[in-house]
Amino acid sequence: MALYGPDQWIKLLFDNLTGERFAVPEKIDGYRYYQSLSKTNRPRLRSYTLREFRPLQDEFDVDFVLHSGSNCASLWALEAAVGDQIYIRCHCAGSNRARAGFVWSPPKQVKQLLLVADETALPAALSIIDSLSKQSEKPLINAYFCVPNASDCLLSTTWPQLHIHWLVRDDKNTTELNTQMLAALDSLVLPISALKQHSQQSLDTTDKLWQLANSDTEDIFYAWVAGERAMVEGLRRLLLTTKQIDKKLISFMAYWRRGRAAQ
Numbered sequence: 001m002a003l004y005g006p007d008q009w010i011k012l013l014f015d016n017l018t019g020e021r022f023a024v025p026e027k028i029d030g031y032r033y034y035q036s037l038s039k040t041n042r043p044r045l046r047s048y049t050l051r052e053f054r055p056l057q058d059e060f061d062v063d064f065v066l067h068s069g070s071n072c073a074s075l076w077a078l079e080a081a082v083g084d085q086i087y088i089r090c091h092c093a094g095s096n097r098a099r100a101g102f103v104w105s106p107p108k109q110v111k112q113l114l115l116v117a118d119e120t121a122l123p124a125a126l127s128i129i130d131s132l133s134k135q136s137e138k139p140l141i142n143a144y145f146c147v148p149n150a151s152d153c154l155l156s157t158t159w160p161q162l163h164i165h166w167l168v169r170d171d172k173n174t175t176e177l178n179t180q181m182l183a184a185l186d187s188l189v190l191p192i193s194a195l196k197q198h199s200q201q202s203l204d205t206t207d208k209l210w211q212l213a214n215s216d217t218e219d220i221f222y223a224w225v226a227g228e229r230a231m232v233e234g235l236r237r238l239l240l241t242t243k244q245i246d247k248k249l250i251s252f253m254a255y256w257r258r259g260r261a262a263q
């Protein structure tokens, strides 16, 4: 297993729709076995971020959001005990880096960054910040993190150009919070070069909402937005149409969708 990018994800394999646990028969290739199963017999796959990877110790960390609803990942995490086993699908050392399950890929000259995340994308955003903290020349970062409680405001590093704006939900409803997030971002000052100068940008509706940046090395601004689909959709509208940021500089990723189980 290898780490290629700070927001790299893995897939965790849970029980299937009939409640059976996944177990690969001995001496059989795990992925081939997985593919040989019918849809109902396949384990349910969920994406999680490698918050930290320690290859020398054969260890990695995953931060789980515990949420209500009929779900497999959150329930598993609630009941997990030391010694429990789970299958994971990950990228091997020597994999094709371009397809290694991460998005973060800022231009080399980047000077200003925008990060937006809810609690499910916070592990990835914090890993990104940790990786940037190791650079000698640190960029200016504006980060907007929306979390359930004040105790979720977890940050292990800081520097003068790192501006974190925490939006704590407490008992506010999500519409109110999305409005607050949009208002906070509306006052963000952006470099002129990040703005689309001429034609209007189209906002194609995509069910999956996974739209990736395509910046080049000369760009100095880069943005990464991930979280619940409605939040990401609202921000996409604000950042691309109202703020007129060039869409080649931003990645928008719906990490989950309220009311719908992950596929």
Ligand SMILES: Cc1cc2nc3c(=O)[nH]c(=O)nc-3n(C[C@H](O)[C@H](O)[C@H](O)COP(=O)(O)OP(=O)(O)OC[C@H]3O[C@@H](n4cnc5c(N)ncnc54)[C@H](O)[C@@H]3O)c2cc1C
Pocket: 009, 046, 047, 048, 049, 050, 062, 063, 064, 065, 066, 067, 068, 069, 070, 071, 072, 073, 074, 075, 119, 120, 121, 123, 124, 254, 255, 256, 257, 258, 259, 260, 261, 262, 263
């Ligand atoms: C690339 C990527 C990386 C991710 N990394 C992480 C991570 O590091 N940590 C993490 O916790 N999540 C992460 N997620 C999100 C996680 O995969 C989803 O939240 C997933 O749906 C959880 O699976 P589940 O089995 O618990 O719920 P599901 O069976 O998928 O859904 C059941 C119900 O719960 C709701 N639900 C799902 N997630 C939430 C939530 N967070 N809050 C409230 N309701 C919810 C659904 O809308 C649905 O109604 C990531 C997603 C992606 C795409």
